[in-house]
Amino acid sequence: MNLKFQNKKITGILTVLPENEVNFDDEIDNYDFSRAQSMKLKLIMGYGKRRVVKKGTAVSDLCIFGMNYLFDNGFLKKEDVDAIILVTQSPDHFVPATSHIIQGKLDLKQDMICLDINQACSGYPIGLNQAFMLLNQEEVNKVVVLNADMMSLKVSAKDRGSRPLTGDAASITIVEKDSADSVIYGTVNVDGKGADSLIIPAGGFKIPSTPETAKLRTDKGGNSRSLDHLVMKGDDVFNFVQKEVPPMIKNLLAKANRDKNEIDYYMFHQPNKFMLKKLADKMGVSYDKMPNNVVENFGNSSGVSVPTNITYNLGEQLLTNSFLICLAGFGAGLSWASLLLEMGNLNFCNTIDYNN
Template identity: 50%
Template structure:
């Protein structure tokens, strides 16, 4: 799918992180592998520390903390909010939707549209395209996108394949209409035949959670211990997928936008790990310094929130004071992969918060 959005602007991004910060070295004893072997991953994959929510913290809590901060500090006014779009794979409940929880807790107006989208690694792009379409009908209002995942609750702490890279976070993004903005070019692909590359087998209507699904065992016979309630990731397949599908996606999207690689100031990608991003930059022949790849080592991979966390951490005040030509790209669960060429800059705010919940 290729399309162009006109007159749409991101006017603010807030990153929300949980308080708890856990270092990689403190968790090496969790795994069945020799400690020395596990520690080699720190440099190669970019594992240093990650942010993990408390057991009592739900996905909505990070979103509510962020929106309340925005309301309290005048970053947005309630009367200007026309809709909220929540993109998550870890809702508080099957019902009600996270968007309705946020709506009720923040006492928003009854005419505010509330919408949840179940999407992971490409979630920021999905949230943007949905918000852009809503803006065609809510012309004088703003849409807030909440990308949030608390996947640490669904990953086995004894799975070295997945747990060291997982981080919890929320990205809160404000979008609105602006007729002076350059066109936004979007490109998206999906391949459901490879859906089981990233899967949580139990917990839905296909296989309900039970004592049996909660049993921890070596389900893939390679030393990573997890249950059917936990995330299962085929790391080698994910790597091959990213290196095979993403470079042509970026090339195609640039051509669609009429731009060369040199025209792009920043390549702001989803953050699986440093090793994968280095290889991706090399395959694209893009300088490392244009591809921030430090989010996993600082905070962990927060799924759909990783791109807004990337923007806030690596650009921050710069996208308030300046304008940049950017290529955003997400890739992962689905399998799905997408890219967007967009001007980022002149924002009202771009900052990071540490949640107290």
């Protein structure tokens, strides 16, 4: 589906990273793989450092910490927040919505909208889409898009495919009405037939967690997981990304009447370095325009890898410059979504550490 928004803009992006850093080299003996094979994979896939939460930390904690940072530093006023959109697959509870918990703990006004959106890898552009739509309302002038996930808690310590890549993070993006005649183009796609390509089988209402679902089982690839853990069919996900993302971006650019070389940066979700390089090659885009350095420094934090990509690689530049940026997320669902927008002259664009 093609989308188009007018007179909307992003005015600030903040990424919140857990202080707890894990190095792949320190976990290398957890995996049923020779050290030589592991080090080869480290180079190809981008295994390196990743940020993970400490036990007891919740998504609301990361978001509240970031929001208070913005309030304390004068980047945001409580009374100006008209809506909160939280995109996560790591809610604090089944009930109530985590956005409600955040609103209450921050003591924000009652005259506002709070929404939780259950999306993963494509969640950042999908959350922005919802924010743009809310801004069409007369009384909605400023929307806070929170994107946060803590999937490290749902990945088996013996899963060499997902564990070395999985990180945690939260982001806060402020979206407002734009007095300039700006246009934002977007796309959203979904294929639920591939839902089991990235799935946590147990823990919901369909298959509640029990001692039986917690038992580890070893697959033919040597990965040991339980039904309570994230299961990823790596080949299926890789093929899906290579097949669906390039035509999505081609269609997006055609709708905007833009050539791929006009785009300053392709700030994409970063599952791993290998996949991003292959995607850039297929699209004919230089690695300089499509950074792939987030996973090796922070890990794959699902949809939050997109704003992390922006604050890490473009942070200070976006305070004084403006760029034509293509955003894209793709993965669990299966879903894939993108946005093309002018971004720049932001009030803030930085990364902070969560410490509590």
